[in-house]
Amino acid sequence: MAEPNLIGDCLAELSAQLPAPIVAELADGLDQTRQRYLSQGLVPDAAARAALAEFGEPHIIVAAFTRASPARRAARRLLATGPMVGACWGTALIINRAWAWPIPIGTRIAVGGALITAIALLAIAAFSGHYRSAGRAATAGCIGIAALDATVLITITLAAPAVVWPVIVAMTASLARMTFSARTLHTVLAS
Amino acid sequence: MRAEELKGHLDALLLAALEDGPRHGYAVIEALRNSTGGRLDLPTGTIYPALHRLEAAGLISGSWSVVSGRQRREYRLTAAGTRALSGKRADWRDFAAMISAALEGQPWPSPT
Numbered sequence: 001m002a003e004p005n006l007i008g009d010c011l012a013e014l015s016a017q018l019p020a021p022i023v024a025e026l027a028d029g030l031d032q033t034r035q036r037y038l039s040q041g042l043v044p045d046a047a048a049r050a051a052l053a054e055f056g057e058p059h060i061i062v063a064a065f066t067r068a069s070p071a072r073r074a075a076r077r078l079l080a081t082g083p084m085v086g087a088c089w090g091t092a093l094i095i096n097r098a099w100a101w102p103i104p105i106g107t108r109i110a111v112g113g114a115l116i117t118a119i120a121l122l123a124i125a126a127f128s129g130h131y132r133s134a135g136r137a138a139t140a141g142c143i144g145i146a147a148l149d150a151t152v153l154i155t156i157t158l159a160a161p162a163v164v165w166p167v168i169v170a171m172t173a174s175l176a177r178m179t180f181s182a183r184t185l186h187t188v189l190a191s
Numbered sequence: 192m193r194a195e196e197l198k199g200h201l202d203a204l205l206l207a208a209l210e211d212g213p214r215h216g217y218a219v220i221e222a223l224r225n226s227t228g229g230r231l232d233l234p235t236g237t238i239y240p241a242l243h244r245l246e247a248a249g250l251i252s253g254s255w256s257v258v259s260g261r262q263r264r265e266y267r268l269t270a271a272g273t274r275a276l277s278g279k280r281a282d283w284r285d286f287a288a289m290i291s292a293a294l295e296g297q298p299w300p301s302p303t
Contacts (some may be wrong), residue, residue, distance in 0.1 A: 065239070
């Protein structure tokens, strides 16, 4: 009775950390590895042990999937491109003397806090060793960044005295990032 | 050959394993084992995330099928994957020729 428990325990450990389709694929591979050892004459318990030894430790497999996860990849891209988009907006806001706009100080602090939170969530997703927490953090970070982009776009449309080319560049960068965030959300939620 | 020595080459090996046609994860592992005479020494469970990474990069595509009541994911090379494999093969030949020339004390490229 030990054989099914060995494989089952491994799959249960993987299921706790990875999405069901990935675990189904791993279960198939693990079963085929076990079948190969059985066909070589090993008893079921020994075949299960040999298959698990060949397969690798669950935490190593989970870590490899986390490194390859769409959430982690997207978070790293957003973090890498963030300074460029930020520089575009910084230039656009300075040119438009944004500090003189009639925006309450509380709103400015709230936007700043939201930006820091979104960046922190993306950083968690980018460096997390846990597949599910990376996915959750990337989802929240993408939503946060997209919401901030939308907020800034609406604000500058309403408040900017003139739309000069740095504003157009910044708006284009934000729209591109919002599109990327939407695609990322779709991919991460589907994974 | 250990996993550390494979770094940088695993993608090319996986693409090559799919060159002859679609394969599922375990068949890819078997193909790698056969093509290397069983000398590859890496946790086979880590082949699956590598396949997912190649799929995300658009070099291979995956699709599900049901075999004997069990779900099985099969992978095939994309056009981009075929091009990438050709590039990796050329890079490897260049690299191997350079190292061989250096180890054997010959100028590189070798005069013909």
